[in-house]
Amino acid sequence: MTRLRSRLAGSNNAMGRGLLSVLSGDKLDDAVWEEVEDTLLGADLGVAATTEIVDGLKRRVQVDGSPSAEQLESWLHAELLAQVDPTMDRRIAASRIGDRPAVVMVVGVNGTGKTTTVGKLARVLVAEHKNVVLGAADTFRAAAADQLETWGARVGVPTVRSDKDGADPAAVAFDAVKQGIDGEADVVLVDTAGRLHNKVGLMDELSKVKRVIEKQSPIDECLLVLDATTGQNGMRQAEIFAQAVNVTGVVLTKLDGTAKGGIVVLVQRELGVPVKLVGLGEGADDLAPFDANAFVNAVLD
Numbered sequence: 001m002t003r004l005r006s007r008l009a010g011s012n013n014a015m016g017r018g019l020l021s022v023l024s025g026d027k028l029d030d031a032v033w034e035e036v037e038d039t040l041l042g043a044d045l046g047v048a049a050t051t052e053i054v055d056g057l058k059r060r061v062q063v064d065g066s067p068s069a070e071q072l073e074s075w076l077h078a079e080l081l082a083q084v085d086p087t088m089d090r091r092i093a094a095s096r097i098g099d100r101p102a103v104v105m106v107v108g109v110n111g112t113g114k115t116t117t118v119g120k121l122a123r124v125l126v127a128e129h130k131n132v133v134l135g136a137a138d139t140f141r142a143a144a145a146d147q148l149e150t151w152g153a154r155v156g157v158p159t160v161r162s163d164k165d166g167a168d169p170a171a172v173a174f175d176a177v178k179q180g181i182d183g184e185a186d187v188v189l190v191d192t193a194g195r196l197h198n199k200v201g202l203m204d205e206l207s208k209v210k211r212v213i214e215k216q217s218p219i220d221e222c223l224l225v226l227d228a229t230t231g232q233n234g235m236r237q238a239e240i241f242a243q244a245v246n247v248t249g250v251v252l253t254k255l256d257g258t259a260k261g262g263i264v265v266l267v268q269r270e271l272g273v274p275v276k277l278v279g280l281g282e283g284a285d286d287l288a289p290f291d292a293n294a295f296v297n298a299v300l301d
């Protein structure tokens, strides 16, 4: 988690420093609270969480009229941590369940970092000695299957794909899960297409992939990949995916490229599922489990 902290340091510190410098002024008047609100909103925490944090701080200040800067910092830490919710279960289903592999479907709009995330996740799981199968069910972008296969070769796991452009993504997903079952894999990771230009088409396609996978095995995890730099727009996309599949966790990518780390809070509130992994760069090692405490420390460091 030191890595998460240091990677976030450059981006999110602005928010922490801003908040703490505002709060450590002499008088906690309305102007100060407005500035705190603006900083939190500017970091994409959303209105509801921002209001709760500011109200929580105000309540604490009412009880203890003139808190020290350290006291304020520790209150802010507690309020932020409550919003990130450290009690959520953030484990990824990646071990055999009875006599079958865990099945993980990965969804998200093209360009959010879906294929890269599948590759990075495969690498993490292989390092944990898991037997992994990849399914390239993004059949509409020929390069997507090549990209996934390259990751597979890099980390030493098989990639199930179709050689035909525009092949049925559900059929590829089915074959990948079948190979996982037959080969007694620990986990099958299925990459999917995310062409958002046609919402109904996308939802129908994802629902079909889901249905066809479920002919052989339940889906244990459906990870939604969201680009942290897209803010509110990303949230709208998220809701569309959540209508099509049962999202169990979010991977927030490109957190290295934004000061808007508050999106973690917004995503969890709006979707009611935890952020489980964060993408912190384009490299193979740049995927980390999300740790609520480390995250808040990084923001306020």
Ligand code: GDP
Pocket (backbone or CB within 6 Å): 108, 109, 110, 111, 112, 113, 114, 115, 116, 117, 253, 254, 255, 256, 257, 278, 279, 280, 281, 282, 286
């Ligand atoms: P897909 O279309 O959703 O499968 O997206 P890709 O996996 O092809 O990724 C799109 C671009 O985002 C690529 O250039 C990736 O290297 C980049 N990318 C993915 N994850 C991250 C991340 O966590 N941080 C940064 N900076 N770039 C990322």
